[in-house]
Amino acid sequence: MTGVAFGVFVVPDASGREAVVGQVERADRAGLDLVGIQDHPYQRRFLETFSLLAFLAARTSRIRLFPDVANLPLRRPAVLAKAAATIDLLSGGRFELGLGAGAFWEAIGALGGPVRSPGESVEALEEAIAVIRAMWSGERSVSLDGRFYSLASANTGPAPAHDIGIWLGAYGPRMVRLTGRLADGWIPSLPRMPLADVPARQEAIDEAARRAGRDPAQVRRVANVSPGNGFLDGPVEEQVEQLVGLVRELRFEAFVFPLGEDPARDIERLAGEVAPGVRSALGQS
Numbered sequence: 045m046t047g048v049a050f051g052v053f054v055v056p057d058a059s060g061r062e063a064v065v066g067q068v069e070r071a072d073r074a075g076l077d078l079v080g081i082q083d084h085p086y087q088r089r090f091l092e093t094f095s096l097l098a099f100l101a102a103r104t105s106r107i108r109l110f111p112d113v114a115n116l117p118l119r120r121p122a123v124l125a126k127a128a129a130t131i132d133l134l135s136g137g138r139f140e141l142g143l144g145a146g147a148f149w150e151a152i153g154a155l156g157g158p159v160r161s162p163g164e165s166v167e168a169l170e171e172a173i174a175v176i177r178a179m180w181s182g183e184r185s186v187s188l189d190g191r192f193y194s195l196a197s198a199n200t201g202p203a204p205a206h207d208i209g210i211w212l213g214a215y216g217p218r219m220v221r222l223t224g225r226l227a228d229g230w231i232p233s234l235p236r237m238p239l240a241d242v243p244a245r246q247e248a249i250d251e252a253a254r255r256a257g258r259d260p261a262q263v264r265r266v267a268n269v270s271p272g273n274g275f276l277d278g279p280v281e282e283q284v285e286q287l288v289g290l291v292r293e294l295r296f297e298a299f300v301f302p303l304g305e306d307p308a309r310d311i312e313r314l315a316g317e318v319a320p321g322v323r324s325a326l327g328q329s
Contacts, residue, residue, distance in 0.1 A: 047328035048291055049298035050319040051078025052311060053112060053268060056091040064091070065103060067307045072104040074315035079104075080112030080142065080268070080300045086151035094127050101135035109135065112268065112300065113142035113213040113231060117149075117157045117165070121172035121193055125179035129204040137206035141176070142231055144213040145169040166218045168192040173210060173226050180204055211266060220245050224252025229264035231300075234290075235275055242294045266298040276301075280313065284321035291326060 052071050054064055068079050079100065083093040097109050109131070114124060124141075132139040145165040146152060153159040160168060171190035178186040178195060182203045188195045211229030214220050215237060223230045230249060237245070250260035267290065271277040276286055290296045303310050323329070 047323055048287075048319075048326065049077035049266075050314055050322075051076050051080060051107075051298065051300045052314070053080045053082070053300050053302045055303075056081050056093060056096050058089055058091045061091060063307070064096070065100065067303060067311065068100045068107070069103055070308060070311050071315070072107040074311050076107060076311065076315050076319070078108050078110065078266075078298065078300055080110055083111045083113065083115045084148070084151075085115060085118050086148065086155050094131070097139070098131050098134070101131050101138060104135075104138075106138070108138045108140060110140040110142045110211065113144035113211070115146065115152070116143060116169060116172055117146040117152050117160065118155060121175040122179050122195065122198065124172075125176040126202070128176075128208055129180060129202050132204035132206065132208055133202060135205075137204070139204070140209045140211060140229070142211045142213060142229075143169070143172070145219065162216070163218075164192075166216075166222060169212075169219075170222055170226065176210065180208065209264060211264065215245075217248065220248045221252040224249035224258070224260070224263060225256040227263060229266055231266045231268060233268040233270065235270065239290075239294065246295055264298065265296045266300065267296045268300045270302060280317045280321060283318050284325060287318070287322045288325045291322070 054067050057064055071079055081093050081097055084090055093111050097111065101109055128139055128141045146160060149159045171193045174188055175193050175195060178188060179200050180203055181200055183200050185197045185199055186195050187197050209228035211231045212223045212227045213231045214223045215232060249263055253260040253263060269276055276283050287299060301314055
């Protein structure tokens with residue numbers, strides 16, 4: 045992706061599955077860059093996210109797909125790495141891995157998953173990143189010894205078609221620092237995270253990256269946005285102005301929008317008016 049990227053957040057509604065597929069196909073045809081699918085396996089009304097992402101990869105040709113974000117406590121990281129690499133290979137390198145530490149712990153526990161404290165969930169996520177990257181490494185076998193996840197002379201592979209980005213849904217101080225140290229992207233939701241709080245989080249990511257010997261520019265800044273109450277819900281010109289501000293002032297590089305009551309209209313307006321307007325204002329082709 046070059047320039048500011050735009051995408052849609054599609055609800056994996058099982059009862060409306062044909063509409064779900066149609067929305068993603070329309071986004072692909074319209075020239076959007078990203079499709080994010082939430083991952084809540086305990087939600088009875090939702091399709092299973094990775095099965096859906098694989099199906100969508102087969103029904104599209106150019107758009108990038110990612111879980112927004114994968115529910116780590118209910119997905120063993122070694123197998124998660126294999127699923128991600130498989131979709132990436134079959135899609136020609138169009139998969140990214142959004143990853144979260146976990147939430148809704150009661151629901152996770154009801155499905156037999158671990159119920160972790162905030163500190164444990166961050167530690168487990170750090171170990172999981174190491175496992176996932178080891179499984180993509182191309183090494184014949186790898187061993188890792190962690191508190192939550194381990195590998196014992198495990199066979200790796202397959203290697204993905206491209207260097208899959210690990211994008212973290214992060215809000216708290218430890219998670220934000222972890223993003224700077226180890227991740228390839230940051231995916232907060234706005235304005236769930238107030239805009240006034242973003243600069244401090246961005247600086248914390250940058251500082252953690254520098255301390256780890258990384259260039260902060262290696263961390264892609266992607267925002268899930270929820271329009272409403274004057275935020276990205278006005279005329280196209282006003283949306284463009286606000287998005288340009290989010291790029292210039294808050295340093296975001298990509299935006300993922302939910303779809304409303306008329307998904308076709310939302311997709312066409314985002315792809316045909318909002319995205320070109322933002323890119324033009326920023327001097328991007």
